[in-house]
Amino acid sequence: MAAAGIFLAGTDTDVGKTWVAAAILRSLGSAGFQVAAYKPVASGFASAADEPSDAWRLWDAAGRRWKPEDVCPQSFAAPIAPASSARAEGRQVDEELLRSGFAACRSRGDVVVVEAAGGLFSPLSDQTLVVDLAKEFALPVVLVDAARLGAIGRSLAAICAARAEGLRVAAVVLSHTTPPGDDVGPTASRTIAREAAAEITRRTGLPIAILDHGAKRMPPGIDWAALAAG
Numbered sequence: 104m105a106a107a108g109i110f111l112a113g114t115d116t117d118v119g120k121t122w123v124a125a126a127i128l129r130s131l132g133s134a135g136f137q138v139a140a141y142k143p144v145a146s147g148f149a150s151a152a153d154e155p156s157d158a159w160r161l162w163d164a165a166g167r168r169w170k171p172e173d174v175c176p177q178s179f180a181a182p183i184a185p186a187s188s189a190r191a192e193g194r195q196v197d198e199e200l201l202r203s204g205f206a207a208c209r210s211r212g213d214v215v216v217v218e219a220a221g222g223l224f225s226p227l228s229d230q231t232l233v234v235d236l237a238k239e240f241a242l243p244v245v246l247v248d249a250a251r252l253g254a255i256g257r258s259l260a261a262i263c264a265a266r267a268e269g270l271r272v273a274a275v276v277l278s279h280t281t282p283p284g285d286d287v288g289p290t291a292s293r294t295i296a297r298e299a300a301a302e303i304t305r306r307t308g309l310p311i312a313i314l315d316h317g318a319k320r321m322p323p324g325i326d327w328a329a330l331a332a333g
């Protein structure tokens with residue numbers, strides 16, 4: 104039987120996806136699951152083994168089994184869209200490897216966590232958008248957004264778009280990408296995140312988690328193994 108899995112997609116780039124992926128991997132790993140991570144393609148690091156690339160961080164969170172290159176078989180140095188980053192090196196994104204890399208990862212664990220690149224409609228190559236792989240992999244989708252002002256609008260737009268594409272959105276995670284300030288009251292980042300989470304759940308019925316800045320594991324509340332099992 105194919106491993107269970109989660110497809111993490113962002114509302115945008117830099118919304119804290121890797122932190123969330125790593126925290127889910129660690130939470131599942133400490134619950135006794137054999138976890139595997141997959142990043143179809145990355146830019147910004149010449150090699151998956153370069154610490155602290157996303158691939159390296161996922162490999163670390165998944166228990167350092169196999170090699171970082173197994174987590175992310177395609178890395179390009181320039182921190183721009185993968186196809187452009189590949190072109191800058193006289194290479195191109197390998198379409199087949201985007202898919203076969205996933206199949207290999209899936210065979211390595213009980214649960215595979217896929218971290219896409221950028222947002223749901225970001226291009227992974229000249230042919231393939233993140234949403235295309237999400238459909239092909241057919242895993243429950245977890246949408247990640249940054250826990251900052253605008254989260255309600257960004258998250259609802261992404262949920263609507265994902266559902267319109269036929270994806271099964273299973274949960275939302277708001278990720279604190281910066282340390283919380285000392286402020287309290289309605290403008291505090293924690294308050295904004297909490298109120299955004301309540302509003303997103305009220306409007307969509309989706310479970311939602313908030314990941315603290317730098318947190319290594321997910322907070323209690325969502326059964327990630329059950330969610331991954333579909």
Ligand SMILES: [Mg+2]
Binds near residue numbers: 119120157
């Ligand atoms: Mg990332």
